[in-house]
Amino acid sequence: MNLKPGKHTQATRHRVIRIFLIQALLIAVMAVITLLYGVTQAYSVLLGGLLYLLPNAYFAKRLLFGRQKSSANRALAEMYIGQIWKMAISIVGFSAVFIMVRPLSPFSLFFAFILLQVSGWYLQMKANYRFLKL
């Protein structure tokens, strides 16, 4: 199937937004469930979800929603810059949470973070059938 670049980019944008919404919903449900065990666990889950979603949303915005670069070099430079910022946001976010939030349930935080990473792999590959065909 041949897709025009514009069409393909738009389809990717919709897919990525849908995946982020599903993940946000997943984290909200998890927070409600962990609220049964305690408030600390619930907001730790929310923080773990936020630490995943914020940098990834920034990266996706920069890569897919910004001005599209026509040349390969410019596109790759844009991706690398986006990735560096994503890592920087993650590091600042983790540091801020560990320094400022007390009490914190690290198990809940990392559980939510890892769950979102794994769900991200699954949803991206499930949503993108062309990727599976490669």
Added chain:
Amino acid sequence: MEMALLYIAGALMLGLGSVGAAVGIGILGGKFLEGAARQPELIPLLRTQFFIVMGLVDAVPMIGVGLGLYVLFAVAG
């Protein structure tokens, strides 16, 4: 001594995670350029694939970075 070990553990988690991510992302970028040079009209498609694989490559290092920062700031600090 115990504190020093904690700092070494945190630094190892951050450093080794970064090495893994750097190798993976470097290979990914090289392959992207190869693909784009062969077929420039496929750049939008390759960008999407790059986005997906980048998520796969940097997931485990990011978890390592998170754990390393936890050890540095919450356990040792």
